[in-house]
Amino acid sequence: MRSNYLFTSESVSEGHPDKVADQISDTVVDLFLSKDPEARIACETLTTTNMVVLAGEIRCKGVYEDGAWAEGALQEIEDAVRNTVREIGYEQSGFHWQTFTFSNNLHAQSAHIAMGVDESGNKDEGAGDQGIMFGYATDETPGLMPATLYYSHKILERMAADRHSGAAPFLEPDAKSQVTLAYENEKPVRATALVVSTQHGADYSNEAGQAKVRDYVKGVFAEILPDGWLPSDDKIYVNPTGLFEIGGPDGDAGVTGRKIIVDTYGGAAPHGGGAFSGKDPTKVDRSAAYVARYLAKNVVAAGLATRCTIQLSYAIGIAEPLSVYVDTHGTGTVPEATLEEVLPKLVRLTPKGIRQHLGLNKPIYKKTAAYGHFGRDAEGEYFPWERTDLVEKLKAAVA
Structure with missing residues (x-):
């Protein structure tokens, strides 16, 4: 093991298009498990400009049995998906929780998979996949997580909280963060580079607006990181492309399971490759x-x-x-x-x-x-x- 090195992790906000897809997929998981604790769900989501598409395999008592939907189930799923997007905060012309086109392509779980997974007779429940x-x-941190990822998450969580509360009304839902820390004797001691790209309102696309966004993000860095950890100003990057007005599913398509390193350990540990x-x-x-x-x-x-x-x-x-x-x-x-x-x-x-x-x-x-x-x-x-x-x-x- 090296004792002294630099290491970097990134996080993405709840409004990142891939994270919108993840939250929608888990909204479906929660809805089905609330109806049937033994439900089987493998739900993938695609988000893009004014569109959400579901696909995957399911089985759920009282919702989807023997290849048929229960009365009202399709509308309940759509309502839950739209509510999740509303909670994230998307009310933009290119992606609005009320007006996006919704397509539900969920269908019955493979009988051959079910045969291997379900308990039967003396057979224990099997793994759902290899x-x-x-x-x-x-x-490194009180939660026993890598510090680079811990601070990357915390920066975006603070920004999201300020957006939802109205303390930072210029912020829009899509954002990314990246934290590089110096390790000495295998322990993190300071940041050497900090990056945030955050979607912002159209009124903040001018020079004064961008300055306000930068000052706000730098203030978040100072609050989240330990005292004395901030790098020099030339190593702090806020919206380095210059503008970030178009974002979310309107700016880039999102798909379930594309942020598995963000979901886990920020690259500090191996990953098996499967999404959650x-x-x-x-x-x-x-x-x-x-x-x-x-x-x-x-x-x-x-x-x-x-x-x-x-x-x-x-x-x-x-x-x-x-x-x-x-x-x-x-x-x-x-x-x-x-x-x-x-x-x-x-x-x-x-x-x-x-x-x-x-x-x-x-x-x-x-x-x-x-x-x-x-x-x-x-x-x-x-x-x-x-x-x-x-x-x-x-x-x-x-x-």
């Missing part, structure tokens, strides 16, 4: 990534390492993971092989075991779809994978 999933934790949003928790792309984070966070919270990466792998239709891998990056106080043996005894790592341990069959996912799935403040109620309730059990198991 794949590899990673979890990560580091002691739009998937019910039988899909291990989502649930196994959540439990891998849960286990890694508990390892660090227990003081057994200052950094921890965990990989799980699955085969479609098979319940038990094919492999469990732990890497404490040279910071561990116990052998990694010991953790690989102990962790599956504390949490059953089958899809059903994960869902039951973390309570995942609930409509809790829309809130995850912007500003990251991990390290969030809403610990417990919305994000059970952020709990550290395994700490004492872990310590006892490795003692």
Whole structure:
């Protein structure tokens, strides 16, 4: 491991077109799980100028059964999607929650996939797909997340809060941030570059308006970053293209699952490649990534390492993971092989075991779809994978 280096992570706001798509997909997940905790959902969303398109495979008691929609279900889905866009704040000529064209192309889940996933007789519930999933934790921040991503998220969360409250009425929903930090002795010590590109109102496209936007964003940087961390002014970039009036789905198409590094660890850890949003928790792309984070966070919270990466792998239709891998990056106080043996005894790592341990069959996912799935403040109620309730059990198991 290098001790001294620069590292960068980015975040995107709730109004970024890909994040609009993620939030819509998870709106559908939450709606279906609120009707049927055993619903199956794989919902993809496309957003573009004045258009939202849904596609994917579903099964939900009382909503979509035997290839038919329940009365009123299609309108309920459309209303939920429009409400999500309204909450984000899109009332622009190129993308307005009331007037965009809506197309629902959801259809029945493949019977062959269902056959592998569903419990039957002596067969346990199988994984919804093959794949590899990673979890990560580091002691760099109180939430045990990489500092570069933590601050990138916090900058945009503050800007969104100010936009919604009216404190920054010149802001529009689309925005991106990027934070570069200097690490010394493997710890973040200061920012060396900060970037924000934010959509703004048409009245702020002149020189005075852009100056106001820049001054506001610089103030957010100063509030969010620790004292003494700000870089020199020439390393602070606000709307470096000059203008950002046209944005959101009107400025660029958005698709579910294109911001998976923003969703996870900002590039500080590996990623298995599978997206989370739009998937019910039988899909291990989502649930196994959540439990891998849960286990890694508990390892660090227990003081057994200052950094921890965990990989799980699955085969479609098979319940038990094919492999469990732990890497404490040279910071561990116990052998990694010991953790690989102990962790599956504390949490059953089958899809059903994960869902039951973390309570995942609930409509809790829309809130995850912007500003990251991990390290969030809403610990417990919305994000059970952020709990550290395994700490004492872990310590006892490795003692």
